[in-house]
Amino acid sequence: MKLTGKAARAGAENGPAILLFAPQLGENVGQVARAMLNFGLADLRLVRPRFGWPNAKAVAAAAGAHAVLNRMRIFPGLAEAAEDLHHLFATTARPRELEKPVMTAEAAAAEARRLVGEGRRVGFLFGPERSGLSNAELALADAIVTIPLNPAFSSLNLAQAVLICAYEWFEAGDRTPPRREAAGEPPATKAELAGFLAFLVEELDRSGFFRSPTRRRSLVRAIEVMFERRRPTRAELNLLWGIVKQLGRRGGTRNL
Ligand code: SAH
Numbered sequence: 001m002k003l004t005g006k007a008a009r010a011g012a013e014n015g016p017a018i019l020l021f022a023p024q025l026g027e028n029v030g031q032v033a034r035a036m037l038n039f040g041l042a043d044l045r046l047v048r049p050r051f052g053w054p055n056a057k058a059v060a061a062a063a064g065a066h067a068v069l070n071r072m073r074i075f076p077g078l079a080e081a082a083e084d085l086h087h088l089f090a091t092t093a094r095p096r097e098l099e100k101p102v103m104t105a106e107a108a109a110a111e112a113r114r115l116v117g118e119g120r121r122v123g124f125l126f127g128p129e130r131s132g133l134s135n136a137e138l139a140l141a142d143a144i145v146t147i148p149l150n151p152a153f154s155s156l157n158l159a160q161a162v163l164i165c166a167y168e169w170f171e172a173g174d175r176t177p178p179r180r181e182a183a184g185e186p187p188a189t190k191a192e193l194a195g196f197l198a199f200l201v202e203e204l205d206r207s208g209f210f211r212s213p214t215r216r217r218s219l220v221r222a223i224e225v226m227f228e229r230r231r232p233t234r235a236e237l238n239l240l241w242g243i244v245k246q247l248g249r250r251g252g253t254r255n256l
Pocket residue numbers: 091092093094125126127128129130131132133145146147148149154155156157158161
């Protein structure tokens with residue numbers, strides 16, 4: 001697919017990925033593909049769809065947006081689908097009590113433009129039609145997006161929610177200065193951060209740091225929040241990895 005004019009300027013090549021968590025209806029996936037192509041987005045990812053693939057209803061509803069459906073990928077879990085991303089926006093009609101920034105689709109689009117301009121990979125996550133995203137999925141996100149609507153009737157159809165986010169991304173392109181080379185080090189991806197945190201917790205377990213399972217649960221969460229809030233660069237993560245490894249070794253020697 002070659003995009004021209006405004007679509008090309010809108011940065012479709014490295015524009016945000018659209019992630020649909022457990023979608024229930026093929027028609028909605030087709031309409032999502034259509035809305036994405038309307039606004040120059042091409043990277044569609046499904047996590048555990050509740051219908052078989054290929055899906056005739058999705059193809060019909062896509063109304064010719066085959067380029068998006070042909071490239072679409074299906075993943076067994078959200079962690080796998082978001083593995084290569086640096087920043088994930090999760091959309092929800094009802095923001096829960098979470099320690100995450102909540103923003104409009106317009107603000108998220110501006111933020112996404114800034115991040116993509118710095119060479120980061122960004123995704124927007126959408127929930128299943130009936131239930132929306134649960135706290136488990138929202139926990140993986142860096143920020144929450146809620147499209148402001150009539151408070152008495154604030155739940156959008158899945159494809160319409162994608163359409164509004166894709167539209168805001170497209171519109172924000174005209175207000176974004178031309179791409180500069182990324183300043184400094186690239187940030188660690190979610191998978192790299194998850195790998196380091198697993199190693200850190202293992203070392204803390206080994207050293208008896210947590211003392212009780214209850215303390216362990218709340219402290220592990222606090223550590224995760226700390227690292228999510230200030231995403232370290234890959235180089236910083238390597239340094240921390242070396243530090244923890246060395247401290248672990250010293251602890252071992254002392255106990256001999
Ligand atoms: N019944 C669910 C809504 C599911 S709609 C609920 O009340 O939470 C399907 C998906 O569309 C949602 O998971 C979300 O990703 C998106 N969506 C719907 N309304 C939205 C809104 N006002 N702001 C942001 N995303 C919305």
